[in-house]
Structure formats: C-alpha cells, structure tokens
Amino acid sequence: MSEIAPQNQRIRPAAIVVLFLTIVLTACLLALGTWQVQRLFWKLALIERVEARAHAAPVDAPAAGEWPALTDPADYEYRRVKLSGTLLNDKEVQVYTVTDLGPGYWVMTPLRRDDGSSVIVNRGFVPSDRRDPSARREGEAAGNVEIIGLMRAPETGGLFLRTNDPANGRWYSRNIPQITQASGLSDVAPFYVDADATPNPGGLPVGGKTMLTFPNSHLSYAVTWYILAAMVVAAGWYVLRNLNAPKSKRDAD
Numbered sequence: 001m002s003e004i005a006p007q008n009q010r011i012r013p014a015a016i017v018v019l020f021l022t023i024v025l026t027a028c029l030l031a032l033g034t035w036q037v038q039r040l041f042w043k044l045a046l047i048e049r050v051e052a053r054a055h056a057a058p059v060d061a062p063a064a065g066e067w068p069a070l071t072d073p074a075d076y077e078y079r080r081v082k083l084s085g086t087l088l089n090d091k092e093v094q095v096y097t098v099t100d101l102g103p104g105y106w107v108m109t110p111l112r113r114d115d116g117s118s119v120i121v122n123r124g125f126v127p128s129d130r131r132d133p134s135a136r137r138e139g140e141a142a143g144n145v146e147i148i149g150l151m152r153a154p155e156t157g158g159l160f161l162r163t164n165d166p167a168n169g170r171w172y173s174r175n176i177p178q179i180t181q182a183s184g185l186s187d188v189a190p191f192y193v194d195a196d197a198t199p200n201p202g203g204l205p206v207g208g209k210t211m212l213t214f215p216n217s218h219l220s221y222a223v224t225w226y227i228l229a230a231m232v233v234a235a236g237w238y239v240l241r242n243l244n245a246p247k248s249k250r251d252a253d
Helices: 013-054 064-069 133-139 176-183 218-244 247-252
Strands: 080-087 093-099 102-112 118-127 144-152 188-195
Touching: 013 218, 064 188, 080 118, 093 118, 093 176, 118 144, 118 176, 176 188
Parallel strands: 118 188
Antiparallel strands: 080 102, 080 144, 093 102, 102 118, 144 188
C-alpha cells in the first residue's frame, strides 16, 4: 500500500501565487536592467561620436543638393563645418534660453550663401537686456562673413507650457521650419549651425555655447534594477520556504 503524503506537505495555493509573482517581477527587473545596459553602450557610442565630430577639422557645410540626404540627424549632428555668406540681420529671431550665463536668447540669423541658398546660424547667446538688435549694433556683422560651427538638428518642442508664437515674436525652440516660414525665405537648409566661440564685435552674441556633455547614469540604473531583482528572488525564496514548511516548523519560526 502506497504511503500518502501528509496534508501539510502539499504545495499551498498561496505558494503558487508567490512563485508566480516572484518569476514575473524578477523577469521585469532583469529586463529593465538589461535595457539600461543597452542604453549605456548607446550613450557611450554617442559621446564618442560627438567628441570626434566636434573637434575635427571643419568641412564645408552641405550644399543644397545634399540636403535631401540629411534624413537622420545621427548622421550629421555635431559635425564641424564652415560656411560663408551674408548675414540677413533684419530677419533674425531670438529664441529664449537659459545657459551658464543666465537667462537670455539665442540669436538665430539666416546666412545667405553665394548660390542663393540660406542656412540658419545660431550666432550665440545675448542676455535679456540685449535682446533688441539696437542694443548690440556692433555685433550685427555686414558684408561677407565666414562661420565655423556645429551642425544641429532642428528642435520641435518648446519650454514647458510654452510654444513658439511667431506672430508675436515669441520663440522658445529652434524650430527651423517655423523660423524659415516667419522669415519669408525659401531654399533654407533643414539644419542649423551653432557658431563657435570666435568673438563677435562688441562681445555679443557669445558663441560656442553648444552643450557637449550628456548625462550618463545608465550603469547605476542597471545595477539598481539587478539588485532589486536579486532582492525579489531572496524574498520569494524566504516566503516560499515558510509557506511550505510543516505547520510545527512555521509555528516555531
């Protein structure tokens, strides 16, 4: 006659629930940790690519015929370029920003090239009290100029609860299509160029303020998710051990 296992040694329904939750939570936490590891390698590659481009010798900015191929910002952003032409100072717009110099504005000015095409140039930062071009006439360069800077992809958003209002001259993002439309120009590049730190007459605008540092906390996030996964496994094992222990042992514990 076969021996029947004692009732208190059967797997309890509560233990099944705990085992299921432990497996699901552990899998989710491990997936989050792995995703952060993948983000870490992506961020390291981004930093390496930006450093290489930003400090390379400048090359000619893409001509109008090359613009249709610029579909992915990752292929061109932060490339160091040079371009020459005439600044259309009467069509500049000022985009609100906050930098290490305090609150103020980016001066976004179209540069007309010899072939008739234009590129919007972020000439740099001016403080709020120098926003009006009349307050910095020396910096309004005339004639042919050469600009060296970094190619940037256009921004599409704005500040929190603030969007561009071209009709009233209120700008919160460097949205090139909107700036182009407001300027009334055609044949304008789909990117813009952040001018480098070459001083402008009168000291304004202040160029070379492109942010080239990127936060990289993915390793710490990955470690955190993996530690939490280990804690869930340990907690699940402890609960299961007590749920499946004989009643006398559970009472003793």
